[in-house]
Amino acid sequence: MTAGKLAGWSAVAGAVAGAVVGAAQAVAGAVVCARLARGRRRRPPLRPVPAVAESGGSLVVPAGEVSVRATAGNVSVVVPAGNVSVVVPAGNVSVVVPARDEEGRLGPCVAAALADPAVREVIVVDDESTDGTARLAASLGATVVRGTPPPPGWVGKPWAVHQGLAAAKGPVVVTLDADARPRPGLFGALAAGLEEFDLVSAGPRFACDGPVEQALHASFLATLVYRLGPIGAATPPPPHRVLANGQCLAFHRSAMLAADGFARVREHLADDVALARTLAADGWRVGLLDAGDLLTVDMHDSVAGVWREWGRTLALADVTGRGRQAADLAVVWLTAALPVARLLAGRATPLDLGLLGVRLLLAWALRGSYERPGPGLLLSPLLDPATAVQLTRATYRPRRIWRGRSYGPPRPLGPLLGGGTSGGTADGTGGETDLGSGGTCDRTDGGTGGER
Template structure:
């Protein structure tokens, strides 16, 4: 057996188990939880929710979030905006909102402790200052745009189905050509690893999204607030998995009908900022991390290269080589088909050259490379802060 034949067989051995796993996960799609719909508040929901919004120099994009929260009904007892000493006037914008809606309060967190990441520290501060009369704590990111009826719809569904912690995937607003091409490929790394939003995974594989993160107060009290995720750059996933391991019922649902988000400006910022946490290494064991890297390499990183090599005749002739190429053609076809499945999760009304969205499968090798790069990154810059090294896995000691 020569080198090219060994390569062909090696690729088959690597890819076939990954393809089987992918198909198993995608087949859960038709049985996923229905998307959250806007609802009107019921009288018994009066004052049951405290909303916490962490901010750091967010003035340019905070207003849609504040406006959306003012349009929530009486189920929201208070909105605590925890500002980490912004220098761009973020606090002034909050105070302007508070002058019109007394539910809003501006808080400033204490200096960041050395063993904390900024975002969970701000959320922890908000939790500690929230009213003990609120049964639910809802974390909302500053870049989100909540629709009327979001909070009521989320609370009603969570209580009706007995959930203790629920987070929502949003509808992403894309504008620039590069992000229309790259962002869906990065999102697909999550779909491939964890299945469609709203499907059920084991406790150590549950997904979460901190942009809209609802938790019963008693859950955070048992977990001592956000201390279990204090050193995690994916504190949402870390906290959700720890809660699931403790026996709480955790869900991750489609929130596109009630929540939009404008995350990053352009492809480079998307690559830098979102890519830093997509590997989820702070919420994942080393074995799971390596397994995920093998899996993404097999189903996202390889298909285009294998197809190109097949076209130029780099593989030896024979049924094995043809089978290998056909398998990767099938993977590419599945990936293009999934573009239709995730399309409702995008708002392209403001996009320039939105057609690039449909060519995002061609960015899949880059998406895999970004996950690989982030998985071994030890120094992270985030929101103007530099963290010299990750301070251990966010789940250690929390079992």
């Protein structure tokens, strides 16, 4: 074959490959836009519920605006005519905080929870800490449970929560990570949410130190939105696409004990999503709701921490089937990473520019997910290629080491994986999560708190 013919065949092959990639990119872009378009139907964010300090008090929480009237021995919330209401008993919530070497972050979480009249007790499960975690928790007034080493097959965090749940006395249990910063009214709002849902998780606002950390964090968060949509679905997704945020979960104690939920996901690093999907398959109503006005989380102390820790857990590798893993990664690569890479190389196509416009709109919408939104949000698309690399590595070469403990591979969630090792698509069927008006999301946080 002559050099001319070889060059001609190469040009044809390149054109065909380009057409195939362009078609796949167009399909992936349509998937992303369809997920964002569901934002026209979203659940309202959690609102603070006034707390009652007196013993025996109760709260009636309507769907809309309320007024407060004092009565003998308690406080009642007067419900305007036509509003639907629920009753939230005061002092009914047990807060469980799993903590392993959290002396530097635990104080604000425990102090805020103890100050809330809706909270009956705060239980800190000291997960074999080597610092002063237990001493600090006890000095603040929390009940300290000395955690035992995880039994074979257990990951540290679900084992710690399992122990705290056994010690809890309140009918409603809220689990919090040590880096959570609850605001007044959160626990009453979560308890009120359990009138509609069996498991509630709260999407917080994130605190980031500096524009680079915020840019990387927002880039990772955007991949979650592209794969599963933002939070607060008006229509629940199918069980294998349910999302939860393990930094803050609420449920009825008796129901969780009966379901033996944490034991059933004991091997999973993404234990929050595994729990939500397992229980949703059992028929539980699972809600991931916007709680940005009531909860802030300071997850990481550096850019390296975001890259190493959140970039790994957001892959959801141990709760997602191989086929859907590949489809989700394809969406991220084709609609987020590839347009930026081509732009930086000076080879962007009109479709790339359109997808970059969508990504910038998402970056702007993400401002509601951060305590102090800054320029890092608009710079975050530039990090999407690196984020896609980390997400791919975490999916196919997951590191199951956390805080000095190594774990073996988990048992799969079976049909909850959505396609097993061969099935799965990127269509995101089932109305996956809350999206904002005009095809963009107002708040998009959620998913996969740090495991231990």
